[in-house]
Amino acid sequence: MPHTPPGDALQLPAPAKLNLFLHITGRRADGYHELQTLFQFLDHADQLSFIPRQDGKIQLHTPIDGVDHESNLIVRAARLLQAHSGCRLGADIWLDKQLPMGGGIGGGSSDAATTLLGLDHLWQTRLDEDTLAELGLRLGADVPVFVRGHAAFAEGVGERLQPVQLSEPWFLVAVPQVFVSTAEVFNDPELTRNTPAIKVRSLLAGGGHNDCQPVVEKRYAEVRNALILLNKFVPAKLTGTGSCVFGSFPSRDEADKVRRQLPATLPSFVAQGRNISMLHRKLQALAKK
Ligand SMILES: C[C@@](CO)(OP(=O)(O)O)[C@H](O)COP(=O)(O)OP(=O)(O)OC[C@H]1O[C@@H](n2ccc(N)nc2=O)[C@H](O)[C@@H]1O
Numbered sequence: 001m002p003h004t005p006p007g008d009a010l011q012l013p014a015p016a017k018l019n020l021f022l023h024i025t026g027r028r029a030d031g032y033h034e035l036q037t038l039f040q041f042l043d044h045a046d047q048l049s050f051i052p053r054q055d056g057k058i059q060l061h062t063p064i065d066g067v068d069h070e071s072n073l074i075v076r077a078a079r080l081l082q083a084h085s086g087c088r089l090g091a092d093i094w095l096d097k098q099l100p101m102g103g104g105i106g107g108g109s110s111d112a113a114t115t116l117l118g119l120d121h122l123w124q125t126r127l128d129e130d131t132l133a134e135l136g137l138r139l140g141a142d143v144p145v146f147v148r149g150h151a152a153f154a155e156g157v158g159e160r161l162q163p164v165q166l167s168e169p170w171f172l173v174a175v176p177q178v179f180v181s182t183a184e185v186f187n188d189p190e191l192t193r194n195t196p197a198i199k200v201r202s203l204l205a206g207g208g209h210n211d212c213q214p215v216v217e218k219r220y221a222e223v224r225n226a227l228i229l230l231n232k233f234v235p236a237k238l239t240g241t242g243s244c245v246f247g248s249f250p251s252r253d254e255a256d257k258v259r260r261q262l263p264a265t266l267p268s269f270v271a272q273g274r275n276i277s278m279l280h281r282k283l284q285a286l287a288k289k
């Protein structure tokens, strides 16, 4: 099979997300942290292509350096859907990776969600959204929001989601060239885990903070420097456990203008925040055909 997908493959985006704020409100007995966070999608995405196979094999033709085939979240998602649905079909899959890895913008989780929804469509397994979200949660705390595809206020470990309607500004996202380990941040003794739980979530659109930020700034000079730089132009914040940092603007032009002033050593991109994910917009368009 070629490294590029054939023209008749089903091509679907796997968009990024931002955590507009991330409060850690406690820690469960199993060590996982309880959060309150606001997720919004970005119109910036990996692209996945799928072709069904009759022999049941799952084959990803575009390996990611440092991630072996069987641990890639795309392959794991495909196998989970196969096992759960009893489907005998397999798939050839191609990934065009655009999203930085370990950046806190959820690329791996989004790839997993796009695989679950894409193969559910191609294999006609027709699982309902709750079942797909539950399968997604087994792959990672962030997968359910990508399965549901609506901007959301999240609680629990990120799986209890309430859809929200937010404004859709343009974001400038800077990508410090470091890999931040989520587990390492959550295990840091200095991480604050006692932000009081908020009740009126609507108050926090545009507000709130990221409890992981002080820990990540302390451990990674690249992230600290990116925040200092961006803060010269716009209030900047960390997304997830990092490394990416972002600021919001009323228009693409204003975001681009600041982007042009960042040094070449700090890669960045501009994308609009969206309440309905690119994946769901594309699936809705396909359903209308
Ligand atoms: C905190 C968030 C916010 O979006 O960070 P990012 O990964 O996006 O940066 C996510 O919920 C992360 O989700 P995800 O990246 O899927 O994490 P998982 O694979 O489930 O967990 C990785 C490790 O992080 C820790 N972990 C994760 C989530 C959580 N609520 N509490 C934790 O303590 C655990 O040690 C776990 O072993």
Ligand SMILES: Nc1ncnc2c1ncn2[C@@H]1O[C@H](COP(=O)(O)OP(=O)(O)O)[C@@H](O)[C@H]1O
Binding pocket: 064, 066, 067, 071, 072, 073, 074, 100, 101, 102, 103, 104, 105, 106, 107, 108, 109, 110, 111, 112, 182, 240, 242, 243
């Ligand atoms: N399809 C995938 N895309 C990205 N990362 C993947 C994928 N499958 C497995 N991984 C693993 O998940 C880790 C975190 O991925 P990613 O979702 O990009 O970061 P984050 O959770 O910080 O947004 C990667 O370093 C990699 O080891």
